[in-house]
Each structure stands twice: as C-alpha cells, then as structure tokens.
Amino acid sequence: MVNSQKSPEHILVVDDDPRIRQMLARYFEDEGYRVSLAGDGGEMRNCLETQMIDIILLDLVLPGEDGLALARDIRARSDLPIIMLTGRNDVVDRIVGLEIGADDYIAKPFHLREVLARLRSALRRRQPPAAPVRSDPQSEIYSFQGWRLDVGRRQLLSDDGEEIPLTTGEFDMLCVLVKHAGRVLQRELLMDLTRGRNLEAFDRTIDAQIARLRRKIEQDPSNPALIKSVRGVGYVFSARTSRQDA
Template sequence: MMQQGSTPQILIVDDDPEIRARLGKFLSDHGLDVSEAGNGQEMTAMLRRKQIDLVVLDVMMPGDDGLALCRRLRMDNTIPIILLTALSGDTDRIVGLELGADDYVTKPFNPRELLARIRALIRRSGMASTPRMPRTRPPVHQFSGWQLDINHRSLMSPDGHLVILTSSEFDLLAVFVEHPQRTMSREQLLECLHGRAIHQFDRSIDVHISRLRRKIEPNPANPTIIKTIRNEGYFFTPSVELAADPVNERSPA
C-alpha cells in the first residue's frame, strides 16, 4: 500500500506499445505515476523493481494472456487489478473476476472511465493521495466471532488468524457489515462498490460474493452468513457490533 500523500503507482500491462503510450500519457497527465510492461516477464520485473499500487491488465495478449497473469498475481499478491476486456467478452470478465480481478473495463472505452475506476479502487483500498486525519479509535466491526478493521483493512477469523482479502472482497464485506440484517440488491452493492449502475449481464457482484463466501463461510455451498434472497439480492445475517480496539496484527492464515 502506498504512503499517504504520495502519487499512486500504476502499471499498464499490454502488448501494444501504442496503447500503452497513449494510455500512459493520459493517466500521467491526470496525476498518476505510470509504468509499462509488454508481457508477463516485464510485469514481474517491474513489480520487483517498484512498489506498484494498481495493475491495468489487458486480457488479449500473446503468450501468457491477462487471465493467466491475473491468476499468477493472485497467488501471492492482493494488489488491485483492473482488466481490459473485449466488448463481447462476458466470459473473460466472469473468469477474470473469479481469478481475483477487482474490476474491468470493456473495449472500446473512454480513458476517463478507466481513470474513474482507478481512482475509485485507490480510494477504496486506502491509497488516496490526500492525507487523512487518523482516528484515535479505529472502527472494528465484530460479527459471528470475526473482526473487520476498517482503517487497517484487515479481517481476523474467530480463531485469531488474519485472512487475506482482495480489495474488492474487503470492500464488499465492509458494505455488508455496515448494512447488517437487511437485503442488499445487486444494484445497491455495485453502486456502493463502484459508484455505477448495474448492467443487465453484469455478474461481478455474484463472483465477488462467491469468492468471499469461500473465505468466511463454514460451508460455502450452504452459506449462513451471506444468504441469497431469490430475485432480491443478498442478506447479511449476523448482528454487528463495534469494538473500540483495533485488530491485533498476526500472521496470515
């Protein structure tokens, strides 16, 4: 995570040098520090050299495509990922989200839309460049033995282990704990996460919830914490309490 007050470090991974150059200039002109990579090998090298805060990853690339690289990143990294996908690539979008991508932008796209998505992810993941006044008593939400620390963006399991969440998984859980025991529609959840209306075939919320269930549900096949309400949305069943003390740092599970 970048230090407060510093410029967000963005890595564009695309095999087309012209697209990288044009997109990189646009994002740089709007206050972001942009690096480029043309393939997976260059991406890995850049991640080793620099502290990257967000990756913009094209799906259609020769060799290891964006989905393979997304999978590789998610093996040991929670860095936010935005996929660039073909306009008709519904499968690419769903598979990409299942592999751990946080968001996607379909081609052709307006660079301002991508910029808005990047800024939203940066803001949500606590990387905003504007310094914020720290709270003296960070809010820790407790539910069913779990503890979610909003300021430190950490989740502790009932047995005392930190559970690693992607940026979107954390933000989705945060929405639920702030709206417990009420039905949230897909439209409401997507608006809270991305600030945009849902499209007819946008199943990103379902994919993120599926991934989140695998991490917090005793039996993901029969969820008891996040229940599906047919034709309405999702219902977060536990009661939620606020604790005064932040979650203690421990080794990840």
C-alpha cells in the first residue's frame, strides 16, 4: 500500500480495452493509488491537461494515434514516466518505444503484481531525495569536460549552467557510465545496473539509450569522444571524471 500520510500518486491508464482499464483501475485503487482512465489519445490529452498525473500506462495499439506516437508527443513536452503495454511480441516496437523515451515495456498478458512492481520502480526513479546529506552516496556530484552530473538532484548541467533534460533511462545510464569511467561495461551488465533486472537481453535497447545520450552530450554524436563503443562487448565512458559530495 502507498503511504496514507501523503496524497496518493495518480496513475493514468490508456488502453482501448475497457476490461483491462477496469481491471488495472481496481487493482491500483486497492493498492492506494488514484487512477484515471482513457481509451484513446484524445481522452489521454484531456486528462493530462486537466489533472496532475504522476505516471502513464500506455497501450501500444490504440484507435487513431498509436501508443508510440502518443509517447513521442508526451516526451517532447514533459519527463512524465511512461510504461508501454503491448500485446505484440515485436522487438522493434520495444526498441522504438524505449528510444523515444518510454521508461519501461510490459507485454500482455501480464501479471498485476509485476505491473505494480515496475510502476513503483519507475516512480521511485523519478523522485529525488527530499534532503540529501553529505554522507549519502546519492548526493555525489560528478564533473567531466564541462558537464556537471548531480546524482541527488538527478540533474545534468552544461558548462553554462543549462539543465539538459534526460529521461529516467538516460539519466540512470549516464550515472552508471560515469561512475565506472574507464571501465568497459558489457551490455548485460549495463542492463542489470540500470534496470535492476533482465529485459530479455534486448541488446538494441541499450544501444538506443546510448544513441540518445550521445545526441545530448557529444559534440559530434557520429564520432563520440565521451561514450565509446567497444565492438562486440559494450561501452566505455572515456572522459576523466572528478567527484565531490553535494
């Protein structure tokens, strides 16, 4: 159950199947969450415009605009957590979904407890600690080539102080790479360190996260100087880093 001392987190379920919507609504409400429902993109946008939503469960196949188009639109406007739901076992769809900014992917049929666990994990990753203290490893700040990575605040700042928007997956990936600078990290290890579980070893999802990061932090993403590929193995963060406590 969620903490009754604070306002319940608000979940938006977007699925064209009313049975799935109602099943998820009942389950999440029993767990103490607030739930809103939408059957298509229009209803989803209305909810987002009129209510404060904390996380979206978004079906891939919807009437009108599909889930990928809607996820792309959401990510262009906000960093709201998105968990995609799909009845299709298509690796390409999953790769595209993660590449455009979805935080997670769940295949149908699913176990409700697994959906809840992944939802809680996504929400936790979006919440910075309320009051980081000096002894907390989460308060670490890393600097490299003009960039400033604040782990506690979950911020990436450029040398002129501009905050660079990163999705949860991108931020977690960058943290792992920076903390292990100079060490070659295999894709399987990156998957474990950033997700805490095995996403069926979809190597291309890691590649997609790296490609998005490069577009945001590399001067020339086609010839990266910070995040380098190690063919057949994985990636290495090659910049010299320095660390300080916040």
